[in-house]
Amino acid sequence: MSAGASPYWINAAARIRANRAWRNEEPVFELPGATADEFLTALYKELSTDYPKWYKMDRLAKLGVLAAELVLGKPEAGSGRGEQSPYSKAIVLANRHSSLDTDRKFVEQLREIPSPAVFVYTLPNIVTGEISIRHGFKGEQAFFVDDQPPVDLLVSYVERLFEEGHTDSCLVGWTDILGEQYEAALFRVSRVAEDSVLSRPFTGNNVYQYLNHE
Amino acid sequence: MSGAVYIAGRGAISCIGKNVQENIGALRRGEAGIGAIRYLRTVHANTFPAGEVKATNEELRDLSELTGTNSRTTMLGLIAAKEALTEAGLWEGGQLKKTLGGRSLRIGLISSTTVAGMDLTEEFFPAFMANHSAGRLRNVYQHEAGATTEYIARALGITEYINTISTACSSSANAIMLGARMLKAGMLDIVLAGGTDALSKFTLNGFSTLMILDQQLCQPFDQNRRGLNLGEGAGFLVLAGEQMMEALGREKRVRLSGYANANDAHHQTASSPDGTGSFMAMKGAIDMAQLNCSAIGYINLHGTGTQNNDASESTAIHRLFGDEYPAMSTTKSFTGHTLAACGALEAIYSAVSLEEQILFPSLRISLPVIEKPGVVVQELRRVSGLQHVLSNSFGFGGNCSSLLFSLS
Amino acid sequence: MNREQLVEDLKQQIIEQLNLQIKPEDIVASDPLFGEGLGLDSIDALELIVLMQQKYRIKLANAEEGPKIFKSIDTMADFILANQTPAAG
Numbered sequence: 269m270s271a272g273a274s275p276y277w278i279n280a281a282a283r284i285r286a287n288r289a290w291r292n293e294e295p296v297f298e299l300p301g302a303t304a305d306e307f308l309t310a311l312y313k314e315l316s317t318d319y320p321k322w323y324k325m326d327r328l329a330k331l332g333v334l335a336a337e338l339v340l341g342k343p344e345a346g347s348g349r350g351e352q353s354p355y356s357k358a359i360v361l362a363n364r365h366s367s368l369d370t371d372r373k374f375v376e377q378l379r380e381i382p383s384p385a386v387f388v389y390t391l392p393n394i395v396t397g398e399i400s401i402r403h404g405f406k407g408e409q410a411f412f413v414d415d416q417p418p419v420d421l422l423v424s425y426v427e428r429l430f431e432e433g434h435t436d437s438c439l440v441g442w443t444d445i446l447g448e449q450y451e452a453a454l455f456r457v458s459r460v461a462e463d464s465v466l467s468r469p470f471t472g473n474n475v476y477q478y479l480n481h482e
Numbered sequence: 483m484s485g486a487v488y489i490a491g492r493g494a495i496s497c498i499g500k501n502v503q504e505n506i507g508a509l510r511r512g513e514a515g516i517g518a519i520r521y522l523r524t525v526h527a528n529t530f531p532a533g534e535v536k537a538t539n540e541e542l543r544d545l546s547e548l549t550g551t552n553s554r555t556t557m558l559g560l561i562a563a564k565e566a567l568t569e570a571g572l573w574e575g576g577q578l579k580k581t582l583g584g585r586s587l588r589i590g591l592i593s594s595t596t597v598a599g600m601d602l603t604e605e606f607f608p609a610f611m612a613n614h615s616a617g618r619l620r621n622v623y624q625h626e627a628g629a630t631t632e633y634i635a636r637a638l639g640i641t642e643y644i645n646t647i648s649t650a651c652s653s654s655a656n657a658i659m660l661g662a663r664m665l666k667a668g669m670l671d672i673v674l675a676g677g678t679d680a681l682s683k684f685t686l687n688g689f690s691t692l693m694i695l696d697q698q699l700c701q702p703f704d705q706n707r708r709g710l711n712l713g714e715g716a717g718f719l720v721l722a723g724e725q726m727m728e729a730l731g732r733e734k735r736v737r738l739s740g741y742a743n744a745n746d747a748h749h750q751t752a753s754s755p756d757g758t759g760s761f762m763a764m765k766g767a768i769d770m771a772q773l774n775c776s777a778i779g780y781i782n783l784h785g786t787g788t789q790n791n792d793a794s795e796s797t798a799i800h801r802l803f804g805d806e807y808p809a810m811s812t813t814k815s816f817t818g819h820t821l822a823a824c825g826a827l828e829a830i831y832s833a834v835s836l837e838e839q840i841l842f843p844s845l846r847i848s849l850p851v852i853e854k855p856g857v858v859v860q861e862l863r864r865v866s867g868l869q870h871v872l873s874n875s876f877g878f879g880g881n882c883s884s885l886l887f888s889l890s
Numbered sequence: 891m892n893r894e895q896l897v898e899d900l901k902q903q904i905i906e907q908l909n910l911q912i913k914p915e916d917i918v919a920s921d922p923l924f925g926e927g928l929g930l931d932s933i934d935a936l937e938l939i940v941l942m943q944q945k946y947r948i949k950l951a952n953a954e955e956g957p958k959i960f961k962s963i964d965t966m967a968d969f970i971l972a973n974q975t976p977a978a979g
Contacts, residue, residue, distance in 0.1 A: 323909045324933075355744065355762055366627045366648055371600070371684070375607055378687055381944050384936035385908075387688035388750045388878070391596060392627075393649040397879035400747040406762065408743040409881060410656060413627045413646045421645070428663055434742075434766065692936060693953040752932060 276430055276470040279463065280456040281478055282338030284311070284331065291338045292466055293481075304448050308334065319402065326370040326389035327450075329398045332361070332443040335452035336399045339439065343403050354406035356436040358429055359396045360422060362412040363444035366392040395443055407435055417442045417453075417479055423472045426457060442479065453479050487662040487738045488890070490672070490722040490730055491570030492830045493562035496715030496817045497533030500545065501565050505827075506834055509842040510862060514816045516699055516711050522601075522681050530695045533713030533818030534681055547576075548637060553599035553624040554714075556633045558823075559678030562716035563591075563634055566674060570720040571730050578639040582729050590643030590670040592661050593631040593718075594653030594677035594822045599624030601682045630678070643670055648822075650877030651784070652743070653677045654717060655825030655885055659741045661721045671726055676718030676826035685821070686712060692751060694788045702787030702812045703796070703858055705849040710786040713818025717826030736833040739870070740773070740886030742766025751878045752790050757798025759882035760784075764802055764872060767884040771870070778808045778886075779868040780841055780859075782832045784876045785812025786819050791876065796851045807852060808872075811859040815845035825875040829885055832873045836889045839865050891974070896967050904963070907941050908934050919963040927962075935960060948973050 283290045287307045288298040297314045299307050308330050312322060315337050322333060370389045377383055388394065393411040400409065408429060412418060422440055429435040441454035455475065461467035468474045494501065497515030498508035508515065519527040521534045535558060537545065542557040546564075567573035572589070580587055603625045609616040624630055631646040643664075647657045654677030661673035679685075689695050689712060696709035727734050744766060746759030753759065768775060784795055799807065813831050814820075820827055835841055841863040844850075850858035869889050876882045901914040904923075908930065921927040924935070935953075938960050942948045948970065950956065959969045 320911060323911055354747070359745070368626065374688065375604070375684060378604075378683060379608075379611075381940055382687045382691050383940055384688075384691035384693075385933050387691055388933055390684070390688060391648065391650045391878055393877070393879040393881055394750050397745065397747070397750055397881070400745045400880060401749070404747060406745050406747050406758065409649075409745050409879075410660075410743070411647065411649050413648050415628065418645075424667070424669070425660075425663075428667060691940065693939070749931070750933065 332395035357405040358407040491566040491720035493565030554680035558716040594647040652877035652883040653822035655875035655883035677822035678716035679821040681714040700787035711818040713820040739888040740767040740771030746880035753794035760798035763882040763884040767886040781810040783812040811844040
């Protein structure tokens with residue numbers, strides 16, 4: 269796929285890792301020394317997320333929903349939700365560890381009585397479902413499992429979605445968690461550059477750079 | 483290459499057969515493969531019927547020609563993958579054919595699974611928990627979803643492109659969709675796409691806590707259905723474009739003419755009552771093929787047998803077709819729900835329906851969910867003029883996919 | 891078993907089992923658990939079935955029995971008192 273000019277634009281991005289959270293290039297929150305769980309809960313409160321179902325989610329879904337919140341803003345705040353058809357909003361995610369963080373928890377429970385609320389999250393694509401429910405995305409979704417962020421695949425896959433004509437907006441990125449190691453980077457991509465300063469062309473280079481900036 | 487995507491080869495292993503021919507034979511004879519659990523060691527062995535592949539792990543190891551300890555998921559996948567490659571003319575003398583007419587082929591593997599090597603991990607875990615030095619670590623090498631794919635790729639000699647999709651019950655349908663897209667984008671010459679899942683305690687207990695398992699043989703798409711039976715198996719398609727089909731000397735009979743994926747955005751594991759995701763997936767596939775609904779002659783339903791799916795799916799079908807229903811049935815009444823493999827397995831059954839102009843029945847139906855006579859196929863039915871078939875696969879997470887196959 | 895104590899225990903257990911971010915004092919024993927009230931969903935219903943089994947050794951064979959039993963904390967308490975075997979508890 270071409271590394272040159274792209275007709276599509278990254279209009280918002282967010283990153284969460286190592287007890288820090290960024291919206292675009294701006295650090296939004298940090299809590300050094302906290303455990304992963306403490307950090308995620310603190311970030312949830314910092315963003316005034318106000319979505320009680322969040323507490324019932326597994327750690328991957330919690331991470332993904334917070335990253336989506338940073339990129340998309342609140343569902344009611346008209347983050348494109350009103351104007352666009354929900355069927356034209358797609359989500360494409362990937363990670364390394366699939367749902368292993370929750371799988372481990374479930375396997376331990378098998379010794380006694382397994383919990384349905386835990387089992388429900390033993391699939392990596394439930395996080396795309398949770399984001400879809402929260403933000404009203406009813407378009408295509410995909411979830412890939414790969415050792416490193418498959419940047420070329422994600423870019424070409426999303427470009428293809430736009431070319432096929434049914435997608436006008438796509439949330440794409442990486443959401444991974446296992447124990448205390450977690451990382452999320454999400455991008456909101458669409459056909460137009462909404463901001464002359466903040467919007468960046470949707471290319472493999474730009475995605476890769478954002479994933480690795482400090 | 484933009485253009486048509488054809489099926490060049492098929493491979494299938496399930497509780498009704500260890501290859502495509504055996505599977506189709508059982509479908510023709512109306513013989514399901516669901517019963518008391520005999521191969522997996524579980525406390526639920528006599529509680530929940532399941533569709534197990536009728537082979538021990540030792541037998542599967544021989545069939546797959548692997549050595550050492552391998553996850554049942556890996557072995558099932560490899561058996562089906564080899565059969566598909568062999569039919570396509572790409573597996574000769576125990577090796578992948580990597581050149582054709584002097585030109586080297588870009589062959590990709592897109593597999594999918596929900597449970598991967600969990601069967602081995604389950605065995606490892608109790609010993610490990612009792613004593614952290616116990617348990618054989620090699621049993622967890624194949625734990626991760628990507629790992630089973632990597633092992634299959636390595637055994638086949640596929641290096642160009644390897645990917646794993648994990649979107650629950652729609653996984654292998656999505657793998658087939660991605661394969662078709664990569665062919666059309668000219669990124670690969672041949673794609674081996676499908677999925678595999680072995681029965682595991684993890685899955686059985688998990689579904690049990692969701693209370694959607696039937697303790698009897700399931701009756702999907704019946705008004706008195708009680709739930710689903712789990713199955714296991716693997717299915718793979720070799721997909722190729724027009725030119726590659728000719729180079730392979732394969733007859734261009736069945737084409738993947740449409741596909742679509744949409745999210746229900748309703749609940750983690752239940753489908754919405756109005757079947758929105760299912761509706762959008764089916765409609766999207768039909769629109770992509772530029773057809774009218776009336777062109778669809780048969781639907782291979784997702785039809786798991788749960789209260790929720792069958793209600794949601796039939797509602798979506800009614801929204802799309804009104805009262806002009808195509809014939810439909812669910813082959814999960816034969817195989818049980820094979821999770822990640824079902825998209826690919828049912829794609830193969832749908833392709834055979836087209837090639838042989840026969841519709842396989844939904845077994846054990848007394849009172850079909852759609853009561854209009856003749857709509858839900860209850861006995862093997864010969865048809866003529868069947869041109870287009872829809873195959874549905876709807877997964878947890880609201881992930882709904884539909885594949886549309888057409889006769890060329 | 892003392893009914894008042896059982897009701898208090900149930901409130902605590904439900905908060906823990908379902909990851910609810912409220913205090914026991916916030917739950918009214920006669921209020922509906924599903925629909926309005928606490929607004930629990932179908933997965934929560936399954937979790938309550940697990941709670942019955944785990945804490946009170948009562949097994950529900952049929953998911954359909956659920957709606958009646960789990961209507962409120964009061965109905966749950968009634969059910970437990972009626973069905974608990976003498977050996978357990």
